[in-house]
Amino acid sequence: MKKKKTFHIHFVCSGNAYRSRMAETYLVSKQIPKITVSSSGLEADKHRAANGPICWYALHVLQKYQLLPYLPKPTSTQTRTQDLKAADLVIFMKDGHYQAALEKHRFAGLYEIWDIPDINDFGIELNTPSWIPAKIIPIAEETFDKIKAKVDILVKKKLKK
Numbered sequence: 001m002k003k004k005k006t007f008h009i010h011f012v013c014s015g016n017a018y019r020s021r022m023a024e025t026y027l028v029s030k031q032i033p034k035i036t037v038s039s040s041g042l043e044a045d046k047h048r049a050a051n052g053p054i055c056w057y058a059l060h061v062l063q064k065y066q067l068l069p070y071l072p073k074p075t076s077t078q079t080r081t082q083d084l085k086a087a088d089l090v091i092f093m094k095d096g097h098y099q100a101a102l103e104k105h106r107f108a109g110l111y112e113i114w115d116i117p118d119i120n121d122f123g124i125e126l127n128t129p130s131w132i133p134a135k136i137i138p139i140a141e142e143t144f145d146k147i148k149a150k151v152d153i154l155v156k157k158k159l160k161k
Helices: 017-029 045-049 054-065 081-086 095-105 133-159
Strands: 006-014 035-041 090-091 110-111
Touching: 006 017, 006 081, 006 095, 017 035, 017 054, 017 133, 054 090, 054 133, 081 095, 090 095, 095 110
Parallel strands: 006 035, 006 090, 090 110
Antiparallel strands: none
């Protein structure tokens, strides 16, 4: 008897310390049988020193919603060609991530672009005197709300058939 294959979803953003990690963790928390979830960042290696294992504001959101037990890995992961090829569906947080995957990894698989903004898209320069945590937390929570809504739609339309 042939074993049924799992459906693998891979989330991609820039540093794999914020958006893609929150999406990965939230989808993992759904505990859907036969679904494999992973994530990576196109520039994770470059940003790991500044981001740490995960951005503090992503950690804050995951803690608030009691999702830390579902955080699948301790640190960010650099996007590799084999990660993209192994996925049945790749979800890019922005069109620029998709374009970079086309150029650098010759990506040719099934994908979606969710248009989820990064913290920098709100005019906040992290690690400068201008940023204030009280401004960042609501943005991170709004970002998570957008991710959560997209994941919920994905689950309803594609995964629970």
